[in-house]
Amino acid sequence: MRCAHCGQEYPSEYYFKTDTVCLDCFGKMSPEERKKVVNNYLMPHPMTSTTFGIEGYRVVKQLGVVRGVIVRSRSIVGKIGADLQTLFGGNITLFTELCEKTRAEACDMMVAHANQIGANAVLGVRYDATEVMDGVTEVLCYGTAVFVEPVK
């Protein structure tokens, strides 16, 4: 493996802090630079799982529950459109889209929280939605933040 910063060739990933930065280079970096390379390394979405394991990786550290919460109200136009769709039945696309977007945002927030506490994966991811009041929905995304490493 070759370090993307100093170009030095190393025999294994044990010499690396992330997939592209060696321990030496990482040691010389400023806190901002470190944050940047670590965030790039974390690659949030492929490393979230609804199960309690990721194939090819093992959990080396449990960092606790992380969550993301989004509270969203429907626009009145969206509501009228959806009311019309409800009359015709089937998949209510206006809501499907809204729910998808809201879930993705809640998930992003959860992943950001996991990154902050030094996790590189989130396991056992669940979604929960509650109607707080008429037309206002809270979407919660939560999971267990962990630090994983590839199984040798």
Ligand SMILES: [Zn+2]
């Ligand atoms: Zn290096």
